[in-house]
Amino acid sequence: xxxxxxxxxxxxxxxxxxxLFVSRTRAAMVFLVPMIIALLIxxxxxxxxxxxxxxxxxxLSNINAAQFVGFKNYLTWTQLKSGRxxxxxxxxxxxxxxxxxxxxxxxxxxxxxxxxxGTVVALVLNAEFKGRGIVRAAILVPWAxxxxxxxxxxxxxxxxxxxxxxxxxxxxHLIDHKIAWTATxxxxxxxxxxxxxxxxxxxxxxxxxxxxQMIPKDIYEAAQLDGVHPVKVFWxxxxxxxxxxxxxxxxxxxxxxxxxxxxxYVLTPNSSATKTMSVISRENLIDxxxxxxGSAQSTLLFLIIALMTVLYIWLGRVNLEGGDR
Amino acid sequence: xxWTYTKKAAFYxxxxxxxxxxxxxxxxxILTSFKSGTSLFEVNYWPTMVSxxxxxxxxxxxxxxxxxxxxxxxxxxxxxxALLFAVTAAYAxxxxxxxxxxxxxxxxxxxxxxxxxxxxxxxxxxIRTFGLFxxxxxxxxxxTIFTLPFTxxxxxxxxxxxxxxxxxxxxxDGATPWIIITRVFMPLxxxxxxxxxxxxxxxxxxxxxxxxxxxSSNSTxxxxxxxxxxxxxSQFEIPWGTIMAASVIVTVPLVxxxxxxxxxxxxxxxxxxxxx
Numbered sequence: 001x002x003x004x005x006x007x008x009x010x011x012x013x014x015x016x017x018x019x020l021f022v023s024r025t026r027a028a029m030v031f032l033v034p035m036i037i038a039l040l041i042x043x044x045x046x047x048x049x050x051x052x053x054x055x056x057x058x059x060l061s062n063i064n065a066a067q068f069v070g071f072k073n074y075l076t077w078t079q080l081k082s083g084r085x086x087x088x089x090x091x092x093x094x095x096x097x098x099x100x101x102x103x104x105x106x107x108x109x110x111x112x113x114x115x116x117x118g119t120v121v122a123l124v125l126n127a128e129f130k131g132r133g134i135v136r137a138a139i140l141v142p143w144a145x146x147x148x149x150x151x152x153x154x155x156x157x158x159x160x161x162x163x164x165x166x167x168x169x170x171x172x173h174l175i176d177h178k179i180a181w182t183a184t185x186x187x188x189x190x191x192x193x194x195x196x197x198x199x200x201x202x203x204x205x206x207x208x209x210x211x212x213q214m215i216p217k218d219i220y221e222a223a224q225l226d227g228v229h230p231v232k233v234f235w236x237x238x239x240x241x242x243x244x245x246x247x248x249x250x251x252x253x254x255x256x257x258x259x260x261x262x263x264x265y266v267l268t269p270n271s272s273a274t275k276t277m278s279v280i281s282r283e284n285l286i287d288x289x290x291x292x293x294g295s296a297q298s299t300l301l302f303l304i305i306a307l308m309t310v311l312y313i314w315l316g317r318v319n320l321e322g323g324d325r
Numbered sequence: 326x327x328w329t330y331t332k333k334a335a336f337y338x339x340x341x342x343x344x345x346x347x348x349x350x351x352x353x354x355i356l357t358s359f360k361s362g363t364s365l366f367e368v369n370y371w372p373t374m375v376s377x378x379x380x381x382x383x384x385x386x387x388x389x390x391x392x393x394x395x396x397x398x399x400x401x402x403x404x405x406x407a408l409l410f411a412v413t414a415a416y417a418x419x420x421x422x423x424x425x426x427x428x429x430x431x432x433x434x435x436x437x438x439x440x441x442x443x444x445x446x447x448x449x450x451x452i453r454t455f456g457l458f459x460x461x462x463x464x465x466x467x468x469t470i471f472t473l474p475f476t477x478x479x480x481x482x483x484x485x486x487x488x489x490x491x492x493x494x495x496x497x498d499g500a501t502p503w504i505i506i507t508r509v510f511m512p513l514x515x516x517x518x519x520x521x522x523x524x525x526x527x528x529x530x531x532x533x534x535x536x537x538x539x540x541s542s543n544s545t546x547x548x549x550x551x552x553x554x555x556x557x558x559s560q561f562e563i564p565w566g567t568i569m570a571a572s573v574i575v576t577v578p579l580v581x582x583x584x585x586x587x588x589x590x591x592x593x594x595x596x597x598x599x600x601x
Contacts, residue, residue, distance in 0.1 A: 027502035028417035046447025210595035259440035262533035302443035
């Protein structure tokens with residue numbers, strides 16, 4: 001990774017004067033305090049409160065009167081006289097597991113396809129040809145468009161009656177009748193995936209391109225001299241060399257895809273075929289006045305993402321030192 | 326020879342597909358926004374008419390100018406605050422060695438990976454307690470959660486790469502850390518500040534979940550929420566023309582900014598991702 005080489009290049013710290021060292025450290029503390037306080041108020045404390053609410057019976061209208069109820073929001077059961085056990089709580093809620101499944105399916109499929117598409121675009125941009133600047137500018141357009149706007153634009157294009165996608169597909173004889181892409185349960189997820197891939201491939205492509213550009217050119221020249229087939233060059237040279245950058249990009253995107261909210265909320269509202277963990281949590285928190293229940297769901301999502309973040313930092317071996325200063 | 330030409334043709338075909346696929350939805354939104362009346366419901370691939378009706382409707386229709394103003398104020402103040410906090414913090418994190426630095430950087434990185442929904446319930450309570458619910462201040466306050474870790478992270482990577490000598494010279498001259506930041510580093514850091522500022526601005530401009538949850542009236546909403554909630558006279562009458570005009574209005578400034586600063590943005594994005 002780039003930082004690994006950068007670390008070795010860094011100039012080692014020279015012990016100037018210990019008095020100076022102390023005053024520098026003190027200044028550093030003063031500089032850090034505002035940021036730390038800001039992050040504590042806006043991230044640390046709210047996170048703890050969310051977790052706390054998930055163990056209470058809080059409701060939106062009466063947050064302060066919350067009573068501690070233990071794991072009731074997560075899992076609860078009552079045995080009926082007939083001996084049947086009734087399960088309750090998030091972990092026994094089919095709607096929650098449906099959301100978990102939707103989220104995982106969306107994250108894996110979108111990131112996989114974005115990686116493939118991103119690699120193709122990055123390889124194109126890494127080649128030298130006339131008009132490369134135009135292509136690079138063009139692929140930045142989807143990235144620059146706000147997600148809500150993308151959702152609305154595609155919602156219009158995918159409209160069942162007047163949408164251009166149905167018109168185009170009918171003309172190309174890909175379909176024989178107009179399809180309500182966003183409203184039909186079978187196609188809603190495809191619609192969401194299409195928009196997300198369209199919007200996020202540029203980001204992937206740029207990250208992969210940065211990795212590609214760090215590969216020294218002479219390796220390719222050597223391979224060309226030896227007459228290695230370009231396909232073999234890709235699999236044996238390019239891919240292994242770009243893998244660190246690729247891995248970071250993939251995990252970064254996976255974490256992002258796991259928390260998707262806005263695109264689904266606007267493109268396919270109230271469709272159980274696309275409802276993800278974030279969407280169902282907010283629905284319970286705000287719309288259904290099941291504040292504590294929604295808190296439990298968002299806590300679970302946080303745990304899943306926290307676990308993935310730990311894996312990311314461990315796998316990506318993120319360099320935090322960056323040399324001695 | 327023919328094979329070489331075929332390969333070249335295939336390559337340019339791929340290039341054309343990438344360009345058209347990237348730009349077409351936005352092009353189609355612009356095309357739709359200039360249509361009016363029943364022609365809205367005819368599918369056209371090329372421009373057929375130029376009518377400003379939809380744009381007039383957007384600006385006459387109640388709160389949209391106010392929403393636009395809200396978005397500008399919120400995004401600008403969020404960026405200013407984040408940069409102010411981040412420059413000093415990044416200096417401490419990149420130039421000064423102290424115990425717990427790695428742990429602090431790790432925490433900052435983790436916060437930037439936070440799912441926003443995980444803090445929604447707690448933040449809702451904090452915002453209500455401070456009396457910030459349904460105000461633009463509540464949004465500026467809450468947006469710190471994603472702009473601050475990001476700006477700190479990118480500026481730290483940037484400052485780490487600046488040569489040690491310039492700072493040493495200032496230390497020898499007896500400069501305090503504050504002087505070093507404002508007089509020595511700031512002039513060198515303009516490119517990084519512009520990039521991170523712009524990326525943070527875009528993130529704040531586009532944010533939806535907090536804006537949807539922490540505001541409740543038309544006059545305090547930001548543009549993304551206003552567009553998401555634009556509705557017609559009835560549930561079945563979605564005003565597509567107006568929605569597309571509003572979309573074009575909020576997107577054009579972003580696209581222009583991104584295209585002007587494309588090199589800087591690309592380096593900023595990759596600094597946040599690959600280098601991290």
